[in-house]
Amino acid sequence: MRLRWVLAVVSVSIALTSFAWADDSLQEGSAAQGREHAAHEEHGHHAPGSINWFYGFLGTDAEAEPSLLWRKPDMPPPFMANLINFAVFAYIVVHFGRKPLQEALHSRKQALMKEIDAATKMREEASSRLEKYEDKLKRVDEDIERIRDDFRAQGQREKERILAEAKEARDRMLKDAQFMIEQESKQMRNVLMRDTVEAAMKAAEALLQSKMTAADHERLAEEYIRQLSSSGLTITKGGSA
Numbered sequence: 001m002r003l004r005w006v007l008a009v010v011s012v013s014i015a016l017t018s019f020a021w022a023d024d025s026l027q028e029g030s031a032a033q034g035r036e037h038a039a040h041e042e043h044g045h046h047a048p049g050s051i052n053w054f055y056g057f058l059g060t061d062a063e064a065e066p067s068l069l070w071r072k073p074d075m076p077p078p079f080m081a082n083l084i085n086f087a088v089f090a091y092i093v094v095h096f097g098r099k100p101l102q103e104a105l106h107s108r109k110q111a112l113m114k115e116i117d118a119a120t121k122m123r124e125e126a127s128s129r130l131e132k133y134e135d136k137l138k139r140v141d142e143d144i145e146r147i148r149d150d151f152r153a154q155g156q157r158e159k160e161r162i163l164a165e166a167k168e169a170r171d172r173m174l175k176d177a178q179f180m181i182e183q184e185s186k187q188m189r190n191v192l193m194r195d196t197v198e199a200a201m202k203a204a205e206a207l208l209q210s211k212m213t214a215a216d217h218e219r220l221a222e223e224y225i226r227q228l229s230s231s232g233l234t235i236t237k238g239g240s241a
Helices: 003-042 079-138 139-213 215-232
Strands: none
Touching: 079 139, 079 215
């Protein structure tokens, strides 16, 4: 790759040298034409034309006759040399510079295509985000109302839950209180019944002791105890339940 660039630089240098050489050739040719014209007028013979097409490719020689290799010192460089230099320069440029130039253009094209694709993708993404934001802005009022409805629904559900728990706690407390009242009432009834039975037994015992014999007293006491036992109470002869 570096060799190709060096050759390209050399070719450009050769071309510039060739152009300068051609300019010098034209100037020298003009001067030679003037001298030849003067010599023609002085000596009366014809001189070569002002443009040297192919004489002296190797250089000048005052003693040699003009030929393909040598030319007179007063003759300009051959014009065909300039054409050959330009052809060599064009061949070097085309042969060594075409592929690197194509590769550079192809790489630049690929880079531009990637940049265009990236820019297009970014533009599409930005457009999509913009559409989403615009759609969200359009639905802001709906979202706010929906959030309010959600909060109201949550508050109503929380209120219902608290009321249900309070009702359940109240029912449980009422049930517990009723159970305690029933237990205390039952206990009080048992106490009252026991006290009543004991008082009745004492009164009956006193009555029996005053009016009945010991045998009658024993018989009535046992009968009364049997009746009390059938009602669910256990009474001993000593008077305790």
